[in-house]
Amino acid sequence: MPNLILVRHGQSQWNLENRFTGWWDVDLTEKGEAEAKAAGELMAAKGMIPDVAFTSYQTRAIRTLHIALRAANLLWIPETKDWRLNERHYGGLTGLDKQETRDKHGDKQVHIWRRSFDTPPPLMDKGSEFDLSGDPRYAGIDVPMTESLKDTIERVLPYYESTIQPVLASGKTVIVSAHGNSLRALVKHLSGISDDEITGLEIPTGQPIVYPFENGQPSGERYYLSET
């Protein structure tokens, strides 16, 4: 039976520095690389072998995928990158220190920006040093200036339904290496989590989460591969 394996990238430099990241392209730390390697070793040890891979346009997710696949001797499998799997865009908060932002705006407001379903962070200023609209990798794409989780779902879900789900329906096991909030978007859909309850869902770095699939639909609830 096919499975869908979801992996959030390993620790990034800005996870370590506690800065709002979003679409900004930071790399993995050494710890993040080790988490990715351990994820691949775990997949190999458990016989959880993906046939096809999907990832975002962001280095931390791409490298997590490659390190994990290499550890499982699977670097050769077909791989597709798409910006729709990118992290939620953090708007004007991008680059800011999360604790300093709490000190300035209060815990409650920062929690709303980070975890509410449909309140986006403030817009990024045009021409900000973190504005990626001129980045060649996003040529032809309308780069957002901020995104709520709801906005993120509106790009992740159509991509999942048009491109990833048919691969699962064909009987293949799929790995998706992506980000905290693009994966929250997918888990919300696959596990039927309400708009209110999704505020409490956190996805840990480098921990493969598995959904068993049948006929293109989850046939059971998700579980952590490390717990089997």
Ligand SMILES: O=C(O)[C@@H](CO)OP(=O)(O)O
């Ligand atoms: O900074 C970010 O882009 C994300 C993921 O690291 O943070 P948060 O936990 O606030 O969604």
